[in-house]
Amino acid sequence: MVEEKQPHTQLTSAIKTDSAVIVGDPARVDKATKLLTNVEEWAFNREYKSVLGDYQGKRILVMSTGIGAPSAAIGVEELNNVNVKKVIRVGSAGAMQTGINLGELIIGEGVVRDDGLTKKYVPAIYPAVPAFDLLALAHKYAPEAIYGIIRSHDGFYMDDNAEYEAFWSQKGIVGADMESGAMMVVGRQRGMKTLSILNNVVLYEGDLAAGVNDLVDGDELMAKGEVASLELAFKILSDQSLEG
């Protein structure tokens, strides 16, 4: 029987890899695959652009998931359906503490699940945490990164964002994005290993929209951070300790 394509990503198990990097922005897929060899474009349907390539001999899928928990969760579910078992999100984030510079990498040791979707999967008291071995490899290759708990939210333009951010900053949260919590919760439910590596594009209490615009416009520090975050994900997924 011919395997049906996954309806949103258009993936099938013919991708023949257990490892994927997911990003929000489809344009980041092209930046990522510049770091790979034997590149094969797979599909571009809705927000899901997927390209395969090799990094140090390891075949890796790079796929965009768009913005927000629901589309990230659909992407992770469809990756699981085609036998991908290790997923690293490479995203952009806003810093939640002073002293975290633009282009610095923020790596989630856990996520405050401030999204709507994952509560439908498991109660809010269930933790969103990365896989220990992927996190340990991040420490091996990027000891200088900022490690801590991040917050994934649903509301980029909410009126009271400043108040929410002040609250969570006081609790020690280091960065904010919109998809890491969903990836970790859904991935864990499906027996997948996950990790989130975020490139800081907004200083704490800085202008969110201006930061995201600077990323689009190729700000030098942010562009460096983007490449560094992608390279780190590829190093981790191609590390021999994950094989076998």
Ligand SMILES: O=P(O)(O)O[C@H]1O[C@H](CO)[C@@H](O)[C@H]1O
């Ligand atoms: O750059 P990406 O990976 O999309 O990540 C961040 O950027 C988007 C908001 O601008 C959200 O998706 C957020 O999580």
Ligand SMILES: O=c1cc[nH]c(=O)[nH]1
């Ligand atoms: O502060 C930020 C920056 C990018 N993306 C977010 O979700 N928050």
